[in-house]
Amino acid sequence: MLVAAAVGFLLNVLSRFAGPRRPSKVKYESYECGVPTDVSKSGVRENMSVKYYVTALLFILFDIETVFLFLWAKIFSQLGWFGIVEVFIFLVVLLCGYVYVLKARALEWD
Amino acid sequence: MGLNFLHDHNLLALAIVIAKVVFLLVLLLQIPPLMIWLERRAPALMQRRRGPNRVGLFKWRLWGLLQSLADAIKLIFKEEIAPAGAHKALFQLAPLLGVIPAFVIVAVIPFGQTITLANGMTIPLSLTQLDVGFLFILAFSSLGVYSVAVAGWASNSKYSLLGSLRASAQMISYEIPLGLSLIPIVLIYGTFDLNSIVAAQEQVWGVVKAPLSFVIFLVCMFAETNRAPFDMAEGEAELVAGFHTEYGSTKFAAFFLSEYVVMFVLSCLAATLFFGGWQIPFISHAWLLATFGTAVAALLGFGALLLKAAFFMWLYVWVRWTLPRFRYDRLMALGWKFLLPLGLFNILLTSVILGSY
Amino acid sequence: MMDSAPLVFYTLAALITFSSIMVVAARTPVISALFLVLDLFLLACVYASLNANFVAVIQVLVYAGAILVLFLFVIMMLNVPRVRSKPRIKALDGLLITMVMVAFLYMLYRVIAQYLSPLPVESAGGSNTEAVGKLLFVEHLWAFELASFLILLAMVASIVITKKRAAP
Numbered sequence: 001m002l003v004a005a006a007v008g009f010l011l012n013v014l015s016r017f018a019g020p021r022r023p024s025k026v027k028y029e030s031y032e033c034g035v036p037t038d039v040s041k042s043g044v045r046e047n048m049s050v051k052y053y054v055t056a057l058l059f060i061l062f063d064i065e066t067v068f069l070f071l072w073a074k075i076f077s078q079l080g081w082f083g084i085v086e087v088f089i090f091l092v093v094l095l096c097g098y099v100y101v102l103k104a105r106a107l108e109w110d
Numbered sequence: 111m112g113l114n115f116l117h118d119h120n121l122l123a124l125a126i127v128i129a130k131v132v133f134l135l136v137l138l139l140q141i142p143p144l145m146i147w148l149e150r151r152a153p154a155l156m157q158r159r160r161g162p163n164r165v166g167l168f169k170w171r172l173w174g175l176l177q178s179l180a181d182a183i184k185l186i187f188k189e190e191i192a193p194a195g196a197h198k199a200l201f202q203l204a205p206l207l208g209v210i211p212a213f214v215i216v217a218v219i220p221f222g223q224t225i226t227l228a229n230g231m232t233i234p235l236s237l238t239q240l241d242v243g244f245l246f247i248l249a250f251s252s253l254g255v256y257s258v259a260v261a262g263w264a265s266n267s268k269y270s271l272l273g274s275l276r277a278s279a280q281m282i283s284y285e286i287p288l289g290l291s292l293i294p295i296v297l298i299y300g301t302f303d304l305n306s307i308v309a310a311q312e313q314v315w316g317v318v319k320a321p322l323s324f325v326i327f328l329v330c331m332f333a334e335t336n337r338a339p340f341d342m343a344e345g346e347a348e349l350v351a352g353f354h355t356e357y358g359s360t361k362f363a364a365f366f367l368s369e370y371v372v373m374f375v376l377s378c379l380a381a382t383l384f385f386g387g388w389q390i391p392f393i394s395h396a397w398l399l400a401t402f403g404t405a406v407a408a409l410l411g412f413g414a415l416l417l418k419a420a421f422f423m424w425l426y427v428w429v430r431w432t433l434p435r436f437r438y439d440r441l442m443a444l445g446w447k448f449l450l451p452l453g454l455f456n457i458l459l460t461s462v463i464l465g466s467y
Numbered sequence: 468m469m470d471s472a473p474l475v476f477y478t479l480a481a482l483i484t485f486s487s488i489m490v491v492a493a494r495t496p497v498i499s500a501l502f503l504v505l506d507l508f509l510l511a512c513v514y515a516s517l518n519a520n521f522v523a524v525i526q527v528l529v530y531a532g533a534i535l536v537l538f539l540f541v542i543m544m545l546n547v548p549r550v551r552s553k554p555r556i557k558a559l560d561g562l563l564i565t566m567v568m569v570a571f572l573y574m575l576y577r578v579i580a581q582y583l584s585p586l587p588v589e590s591a592g593g594s595n596t597e598a599v600g601k602l603l604f605v606e607h608l609w610a611f612e613l614a615s616f617l618i619l620l621a622m623v624a625s626i627v628i629t630k631k632r633a634a635p
Contacts, residue, residue, distance in 0.1 A: 100622065
């Protein structure tokens with residue numbers, strides 16, 4: 001079972017989205033019509049705060065950190081205190097970064 | 111389950127896989143209509159209103175239960191409209207991008223004890239069994255961001271774009287505490303595999319061992335699905351409806367479908383990780399097996415999981431009509447400044463406690 | 468798995484090649500980015516088909532789920548317009564391009580055929596998550612600790628860069 005899990009989930013993916021896909025296709029072709037809320041046609045996609053960019057960047061970094069921790073947690077029982085100290089050092093270094101980010105007020109949304 | 115089962119197993123294996131897929135698909139498609147109905151009736155009850163109660167079959171009204179069905183039919187027969195200036199292909203693609211990950215992640219939820227047939231063949235009651243277990247759910251639910259981001263961008267509407275940006279920033283922000291909250295679970299049980307985690311909870315539920323994790327998980331669960339009180343992405347007072355403002359007909363329905371399916375999966379996950387999954391409290395599974403036989407025991411387990419998940423679904427509705435909406439900066443602050451350090455602290459705490467034993 | 472492995476691999480390889488080409492060829496940047504997501508996702512499928520489930524999931528979680536979100540944000544923020552010019556290819560150019568491409572692909576094929584075994588598939592069977600973990604946390608312990616400094620550096624850098632840009 002486990003050996004074939006990869007292929008298995010591929011099969012599942014395929015068979016699964018065949019279902020929900022259909023309802024969105026049983027339709028007329030897209031139709032254009034005036035939309036009252038659409039204020040202007042140009043320039044809509046422009047205003048974007050740099051905040052979102054920073055958030056995404058920090059998200060990646062912490063995501064990677066989470067991945068490391070997942071791996072550590074998986075073999076935690078074999079590492080014991082050695083592993084705890086290891087991760088403690090890891091986290092302390094990251095905490096410095098976190099404090100810097102806080103100090104730089106990069107997480108303020110005002 | 112690969113292509114080789116055609117010769118080394120029999121067609122039965124394939125039939126079982128197909129049966130499981132079809133069953134789950136049908137089950138999942140029942141959830142949004144039921145939830146929408148609940149979501150309209152429950153507040154009515156809380157606020158002493160009536161809610162939808164008219165639609166019925168002939169003279170039976172069935173508490174308006176068929177309202178959702180009527181709504182669905184209405185949505186199917188509505189005309190598709192894409193706003194002028196929208197990116198056509200992406201506009202079509204966005205709902206799909208939401209639906210696919212939502213349905214895929216159901217595959218790893220164990221709905222019951224593995225059934226052993228008389229001929230020694232085993233049928234696990236989940237679609238796939240992966241050693242990476244719930245990491246699979248995390249990975250695929252992280253793909254849900256694209257649906258939101260693309261929908262907002264493709265719509266060419268200010269409200270949509272703003273809503274989608276807020277929603278996607280919120281989703282990625284809460285993914286981190288969500289991941290961190292699950293690490294103590296791995297620390298405790300030493301595995302990502304949901305089946306093993308359920309089996310390990312026979313005596314004590316996970317929530318007892320990792321209460322802090324559960325709290326963080328619960329908050330993130332609400333934030334990940336953009337549900338109240340974290341639903342400012344679709345704060346109707348300021349953003350009309352958020353990223354799906356411009357959507358209509360079945361594409362609109364598709365967003366709802368994926369939202370409710372993700373809610374359901376996260377509810378199942380919460381039940382599985384923290385509340386013993388398909389195990390019925392105080393009744394050992396071995397006793398059930400001995401007393402009722404395999405099929406009934408599996409069915410009871412399935413029912414137990416559904417009941418637990420239903421509780422969380424109810425919690426979603428309950429919270430939505432109880433708590434006011436957060437302000438966006440507060441939401442981000444909660445995620446980054448409170449839940450993130452709390453999650454790290456929780457991990458260290460759990461590891462130190464475990465290490466001391 | 469043993470029989471279906473080459474089939475799965477070649478299907479995935481073909482799809483990856485296709486989506487990689489689309490990343491470059493798509494004229495709307497957002498579509499390019501989405502093809503890149505597809506690309507990385509399919510790569511994860513390759514890992515999964517080699518039984519490296521953990522790596523596969525991490526691939527989806529980090530690359531497809533996180534880094535590409537940043538790409539998408541940047542593209543949306545910069546509002547890169549659709550590239551309008553369609554490269555016009557004349558007949559002679561087309562012929563030359565085709566010839567060069569054919570020659571290139573043939574050489575590539577020979578090189579690959581010479582230096583790589585047709586399918587370097589080596590699936591150990593079972594889970595290798597623990598093996599990866601042990602390798603990282605025991606053998607490459609200092610590399611792991613160093614990674615924290617790398618992340619720290621990236622955090623500081625991201626703040627510094629965006630602060631500059633945010634200034635009026």
